[in-house]
Amino acid sequence: MREVVAGVDIGGTNTVFGLVDMDGMILSEGKLSTVAYPKVEDFVAALSSSVNELLKGQKDLVLRAMGIGAPNANYHKGTIELAPNLAWKGVVPLADLMTKEINLPVSMTNDANAAAMGERRFGAAKYIRDFIILTLGTGLGSGIIINGELVYGHTGFAGELGHMTIVKDGRECGCGRKGCLETYASATGLVRTVSCLLSIRREESPLRDIPPSELTSRKVAEAALNNDAIALEAFDYTARMLALGIVNSIIFSSPKAIFLFGGLAQAGDLLFKPVRKYVDEMVQPIFRGTVEILPSGIQEANAAVLGAAALAWKELSK
Amino acid sequence: MREVVAGVDIGGTNTVFGLVDMDGMILSEGKLSTVAYPKVEDFVAALSSSVNELLKGQKDLVLRAMGIGAPNANYHKGTIELAPNLAWKGVVPLADLMTKEINLPVSMTNDANAAAMGERRFGAAKYIRDFIILTLGTGLGSGIIINGELVYGHTGFAGELGHMTIVKDGRECGCGRKGCLETYASATGLVRTVSCLLSIRREESPLRDIPPSELTSRKVAEAALNNDAIALEAFDYTARMLALGIVNSIIFSSPKAIFLFGGLAQAGDLLFKPVRKYVDEMVQPIFRGTVEILPSGIQEANAAVLGAAALAWKELSK
Numbered sequence: 001m002r003e004v005v006a007g008v009d010i011g012g013t014n015t016v017f018g019l020v021d022m023d024g025m026i027l028s029e030g031k032l033s034t035v036a037y038p039k040v041e042d043f044v045a046a047l048s049s050s051v052n053e054l055l056k057g058q059k060d061l062v063l064r065a066m067g068i069g070a071p072n073a074n075y076h077k078g079t080i081e082l083a084p085n086l087a088w089k090g091v092v093p094l095a096d097l098m099t100k101e102i103n104l105p106v107s108m109t110n111d112a113n114a115a116a117m118g119e120r121r122f123g124a125a126k127y128i129r130d131f132i133i134l135t136l137g138t139g140l141g142s143g144i145i146i147n148g149e150l151v152y153g154h155t156g157f158a159g160e161l162g163h164m165t166i167v168k169d170g171r172e173c174g175c176g177r178k179g180c181l182e183t184y185a186s187a188t189g190l191v192r193t194v195s196c197l198l199s200i201r202r203e204e205s206p207l208r209d210i211p212p213s214e215l216t217s218r219k220v221a222e223a224a225l226n227n228d229a230i231a232l233e234a235f236d237y238t239a240r241m242l243a244l245g246i247v248n249s250i251i252f253s254s255p256k257a258i259f260l261f262g263g264l265a266q267a268g269d270l271l272f273k274p275v276r277k278y279v280d281e282m283v284q285p286i287f288r289g290t291v292e293i294l295p296s297g298i299q300e301a302n303a304a305v306l307g308a309a310a311l312a313w314k315e316l317s318k
Numbered sequence: 319m320r321e322v323v324a325g326v327d328i329g330g331t332n333t334v335f336g337l338v339d340m341d342g343m344i345l346s347e348g349k350l351s352t353v354a355y356p357k358v359e360d361f362v363a364a365l366s367s368s369v370n371e372l373l374k375g376q377k378d379l380v381l382r383a384m385g386i387g388a389p390n391a392n393y394h395k396g397t398i399e400l401a402p403n404l405a406w407k408g409v410v411p412l413a414d415l416m417t418k419e420i421n422l423p424v425s426m427t428n429d430a431n432a433a434a435m436g437e438r439r440f441g442a443a444k445y446i447r448d449f450i451i452l453t454l455g456t457g458l459g460s461g462i463i464i465n466g467e468l469v470y471g472h473t474g475f476a477g478e479l480g481h482m483t484i485v486k487d488g489r490e491c492g493c494g495r496k497g498c499l500e501t502y503a504s505a506t507g508l509v510r511t512v513s514c515l516l517s518i519r520r521e522e523s524p525l526r527d528i529p530p531s532e533l534t535s536r537k538v539a540e541a542a543l544n545n546d547a548i549a550l551e552a553f554d555y556t557a558r559m560l561a562l563g564i565v566n567s568i569i570f571s572s573p574k575a576i577f578l579f580g581g582l583a584q585a586g587d588l589l590f591k592p593v594r595k596y597v598d599e600m601v602q603p604i605f606r607g608t609v610e611i612l613p614s615g616i617q618e619a620n621a622a623v624l625g626a627a628a629l630a631w632k633e634l635s636k
Contacts, residue, residue: 072604130472144570146471151464153572154448155608160569163602165562167486175602244483251478252462252570254471284481284493286390290473 002027004061005316006051007309009111010034010070012085015047019054019061020309024122026302027061028054038087040094048101065105066098067312069114069304076156078108107315111135113150113159114307115296116143119259121310124297131257132249133296134161134242136264139174140182140189146253162186166244185242187217187263193234194220205230221267235270242271243278250279250287261296261303268295320345322379323634324369325627327429328352328388330403333365337372337379338627342440344620345379346372356405358412366419383423384416385630387432387622394474396426425633429453431468431477432625433614434461437577439628442615449575450567451614452479452560454582457492458500458507464571480504484562502559505535505581511552512538523548539585553588560589561596568597568605579614579621586613 004027008017011034018029030050037043055061072083078095080088098106109117116133119125125133129148135141140162144151151158162182163175170179171192183189195212198205205228210219223231246258264271276293283291298306322345326335329352336347348368355361373379390401396413398406406412416424427435434451437443443451447466453459458480462469469476480500481493488497489510501507513530516523523546528537541549564576582589594611601609616624 146464146469147467149465151571153464154574155572155605157604158570158572160602160604163569164566165600168562177600177602244486248482248566249570251481252476252567253469254473254476256472282483282495284478284495286475286478287473 001060001062003064005064005309005312006066007305007307007312008047008066008068009114009304009308010068010080010086012071015043016305017047017051017054018305018309019051019058019063020306022313024306024309026305028058029305030054035087040088040092040097043088044094044097044101047098051102063102063104065107065312065316066102067114067308067310067315068094068098068106068108069111069308069311070094070108071110073108073110074156075107075109075113075152078106080108105312105315107311109150109152109311110141111304111307112141113143113152114311115141115261115298115303116145116150116307117310117314118298118303118307119143119261119296120145120148121313122298122306124259124294125257128256130253130255131259132161132253132255133259133261134246135262136186136242136260137262138186138188140186140245144253161245161249164245164248166241166248181241181245185238185245189241190217190220190234190238190264191215193237194230197230197234197237201230201233203229207231217264217267221270224267224270235267236274238264239271239274240278243275243282246275246279246293247282247284250291251284254287255291257292257294259294259296261298262300265295266300319378319380321382323382323627323630324384325623325625325630326365326384326386327432327622327626328386328404330389333361334623335365335369335372336623336627337369337376337381338624340631342436342624342627344623346376347623348372353405358406358410358415361406362412362415362419365416369420381420381422383425383630383634384420385432385626385628385633386412386416386424386426387429387626387629388412388426389428391426391428392474393425393427393431393470396424398426423630423633425629427468427470427629428459429622429625430459431461431470432629433459433579433616433621434463434468434625435628435632436616436621436625437461437579437614438463438466439631440616440624442577442612443575446574448571448573449577450479450571450573451577451579452564454504454560454578454580456504456506458504458563462571479563479567482563482566484559484566499559499563503556503563507559508535508538508552508556508582509533511555512548515548515552515555519548519551521547525549535582535585539588542585542588553585554592556582557589557592558596561593561600564593564597564611565600565602568609569602572605573609575610575612577612577614579616580618583613584618
């Protein structure tokens with residue numbers, strides 16, 4: 001008899017899920033098309049039967065709970081609220097619907113918060129009580145752990161560091177405002193910086209031969225590794241903006257570590273070296289040398305499922 | 319028999335202290351010159367005997383603990399570290415010294431953190447689990463409460479929102495950096511803004527007749543109440559910068575309330591009205607309408623002693 005939880009990651013296109021034991025071992029995994037279920041009730045039924053299939057495929061497993069990472073998830077209410085990339089409109093009481101379906105505790109938070117819980121339970125933050133994880137993908141998500149606990153805040157939506165205003169009247173953000181951190185410090189932000197630099201600088205660059213719509217942070221990283229001046233400057237600028245966001249987070253909660261995760265963090269030293277340098281330069285003297293900037297200890301491919309599973313285990317232990 | 323704690327506020331010039339019961343009633347108060355004791359051991363002895371004097375003056379009191387608010391206080395270590403305005407140099411283990419002297423638990427944090435604890439225990443935040451208090455004086459101090467607990471962070475120095483960078487290469491700050499929130503949003507920041515506006519605008523203003531070194535936030539407030547254009551614009555600008563700092567704090571911890579406290583907050587509507595307007599304009603849509611901007615519920619004169627006492631009571635309840 002082995003106890004497991006279901007870790008579920010709901011994305012705009014697909015939903016991935018897995019059965020995860022207490023040690024963070026993923027025993028079995030599955031995938032479901034999110035877009036195939038425009039009615040949330042149908043999605044709930046499909047997810048439930050898919051998880052049951054996984055359980056049948058393994059011997060002696062007992063499902064104890066489900067954790068869900070989803071966009072715009074409200075931890076306090078167990079709802080998904082006004083998620084622009086999902087077909088389910090308005091405020092969707094997904095945790096309640098799921099609990100009724102599987103008759104087990106279901107908890108829910110957004111993917112960056114889930115990543116923080118995964119890092120704390122199964123990753124590089126097992127012994128770190130105060131840290132922040134920044135997920136650098138299309139946008140910049142964040143999960144904040146203080147005193148070993150995730151910060152949800154009054155609304156359940158705390159930890160939106162991607163929307164820290166760092167440049168007055170800066171780049172337009174998807175949130176309708178301007179100058180948000182994620183418009184500079186994310187995979188998309190890096191690409192926007194390249195476009196800007198191509199307009200300012202005159203150097204030749206292979207990046208000039210790629211249509212802007214096809215430019216990715218990986219291609220910029222490849223160019224940077226080939227010593228392309230534009231790409232290198234773009235990484236340096238991105239790192240400086242990210243460092244500014246990090247420095248403004250350090251004065252808030254004084255973490256022991258900042259973990260960088262996601263597509264842009266894969267660039268390794270290209271990003272980490274200048275970020276560390278700029279944080280050290282810009283941080284308030286009282287915090288200098290007190291914070292490590294580290295890569296996540298969890299494999300990108302498993303992070304979403306492990307994070308959601310960590311949430312489920314955490315709730316069970318309460 | 320009535321149980322009390324000693325609430326102590328150490329300032330650069332004077333130290334004030336009082337005996338405070340569980341309901342936040344100050345039964346007796348005293349004052350000590352901080353500068354008269356350049357050796358910390360002498361200060362400890364003097365404070366101890368002064369508190370004993372207070373106790374003797376009241377019947378049937380039992381002292382249970384001491385809480386101290388002090389500049390650059392490290393809660394975790396019970397030390398005062400590199401405080402520029404105190405004669406005691408280096409890292410001073412004040413809590414330990416005091417504990418040995420009075421043989422009771424002694425805890426310590428900085429004055430803004432103490433203000434937050436006072437607000438939570440005795441003030442307007444009794445039923446608010448997630449809030450931030452901003453003390454707007456010479457600088458901008460802050461205390462952050464999440465889930466009912468003060469945020470100390472890994473170092474014990476968390477909650478330095480006055481040093482959030484809000485203007486790149488902006489005004490010089492006492493911390494050695496530039497563009498910190500407190501260089502704009504504090505009593506001193508308001509005065510700096512007036513100086514700047516006097517150089518830019520041509521309007522007549524009674525503020526032109528006051529030497530910059532004698533200009534205070536109160537005088538600016540008086541001019542504003544007389545509809546002086548420069549003073550009104552200075553308050554508007556200060557409110558806008560403060561709102562930016564508040565908005566960047568809301569995305570972090572999603573508080574239910576932000577309390578404004580201290581000299582500048584005394585300006586009332588002159589400050590609160592534009593701050594509320596700008597916060598509403600600038601805040602990320604997901605948090606719009608979720609945060610109240612409120613005056614502190616504690617009288618300025620009692621805040622320091624009550625805050626330190628609240629810390630002591632909190633520690634006793636652990």
